[in-house]
Amino acid sequence: MLELKNIKKSYNGNVILDDISLDVEDGEIVSILGPSGSGKTTLLNLILGITDIDSGRLIYHGEDLTDVPMEQRGFNIVFQDYALFPNLNAYQNIIYGLKNKPGISTKEEVDELIDLLGLREHLDKGIAQLSGGQKQRVAIARTMVMKPKILLLDEPLSALDGVIKESIKDRIKTIAKEFHLTTIIVTHDPEEALTLSDRVLIINQGKISQYAKPEEIISRPDNSFIREFILNQLEIKRNNIFSLFHCQTA
Template identity: 70%
Template sequence: MLKLQNISKQFDGKTVLDDISFEIGSGEIMSLLGPSGSGKTTLLHLILGLTGADQGSIVFGDENLTRVPMKKRGFNIVFQDYALFPNLNAYDNIVYGLRNQKGAASDKEVQEYIDFLELTPHLNKRIGELSGGQKQRVALARTLVTKPKILLLDEPLSALDGVIKESIKQRIQSIAREFKLTTIIVTHDPEEALTLSDQILIINQGKIAQFGSPQEIINQPENEFVEQFIIKQLQIKRQNIYNLFGEMYA
């Protein structure tokens, strides 16, 4: 379980995150949802260890990670632009970080991840020869082979659309279930959060607007901001959300 308690963060005297607390269970998918500038990416970086909290604690299992540096936390991230090496082929990108990492995947496990993500036909291709969905799968494989304790995804679907977007959503859900891997996703898109997540943390101006399941957020928005952000941004009425997402929320 990952537990954040009373996390606050300021930059240049401006409060970016204010008293953030939540818990996520093993293998759950949680979306950090909110408009641009709400603080969700800063919160992701705090969890990863790219930046430190001014106040509060970050606990994973029984270990307090608040002052533990990023390299020792055992978390890993897939950035929005994938951050792949264009001069290497897909396979070399996947195994790039394994050379000096203890506890990383064996050759057999690497192949299992490649098979799981259906990347075998693309292993010898350069990054420039891959589609957006294929690049995203390579980035996911490169992260999975390091056996992260938590998987962090920064806007993983923003550059994708249509069938490819739905396919990657299904892959992310399968990864969390198959490997019991707690997954945290940053998104500004309510539809992505509602259809992908077990829990959603909605942030507005650095504060928690609501934390709950997709069903709770649709059925019981706790304030006007949540209702307006969810309903208006989707541009449909609440009843139509049920129709759009089908039996998922029945």
Template identity: 65%
Template sequence: MLKLVNIKKKFNDKTVLDGINLEIEKGSIVSMLGPSGSGKTTLLNIILGLIPMDDGKIFFDDEDFTNIPMKNRGFNIVFQDYALFPNLNAYKNIIYSMKNNTDFVSKDELDSIIETLELTPHLKKRIEQLSGGQKQRVALARTLVTKPRILLLDEPLSALDGVIKETIKERIKLITKQYNLTTIIVTHDPEEALTMSDKVLIINDGLVSQYGTPKEIIETPQNSFIEEFILRQLKIKKDNIYDLFGECYA
């Protein structure tokens, strides 16, 4: 569904992406995982169309999207800080993009999204009255009403913890399956990437270190960086990885 071919990007004299190749199947969740400065957020912004690439091609459903502007791609993003309008309540934030746009969801579809994300009790609340998890769900609903071809999530769980974090994780997976929605997630957290995704793209210094299923990455890391990065971030012994990510083998 989405194919990236030899994506390259420099900022001044620094190479940020150096020949990224990637194919993402329709309806799947793919996480882009890597340390700070690895190039994952830059790649997300290139897919969105927010910043130009220096070289390479982007194809969507076999159509060349390389020079198609962001507003015409039909991709949509939930930013890390949610970017909600503080002067509008939760419901008005959700429907903001729907005004005078018949390409977006119907009233029944809107109600279904609100119900799925369990936002009904919170629709009249001001943004400042919402918890972090509720803000995340409002931002997700506001994006879903636009019927995105691809859903992009920038560090969606970074501001959350505990039960709220696990709840949002399950909601994202539920939404993806329910709407057969291709979803790309940027994260620096191996646990998030390995437990949420069908495939994980690990980027280091602008290069693809490995692209595979969580099981493949856990069982057969392709280089020492991957193994050390995952172990260091999780702060556990290698023997315990299989216990923590048992669901990857279901």
């Protein structure tokens, strides 16, 4: 459904992405995982169209989008800082994009999304009155009413913790399933990637280290970097990850 073929990107002679090739299936949740400076955000921006590709091709449903401008691709992003309008309330933020494309979602569809994300009681609140999790849900709703072909999320859980983080993870999964929406997530957190995604793309120094289902990465890491990054980096969380996949495969 989405194919990246031999993607390369450099800045000022520094190679950021080197020969990235992968496919993303329709309705799949894929996390792009890697340490700081690995190239994961650059890859997300290339898919969105903010950043130009030096060489390689980006194909969507058989159509070459490599040189197609961002606004014509139909992919939408939720930024890490939410990028909400502070002078508008939650509901006004959600429907803001419909001013230019009023027919893209009906009122009933907007209401359904508001209820799905549990935002009904927060619609009249100003952005400053919302918690981090509520802001994240408003940002997701604002993007979803525009009916993106692909939903891109940049570190959607980085500012959240505990129960709120788990709630947002569940809602992202629900949205992807309910709308059969292909979702691509950038994260630096192995636990997030492994518990949220259908497949995980692990990048290190601009190259693909492994692209596989979470259980395959846990049981058969391809190299020493992955073993270190996934299995040893977050020692406290590791047992939770193993327990989760043990329960799923038992």
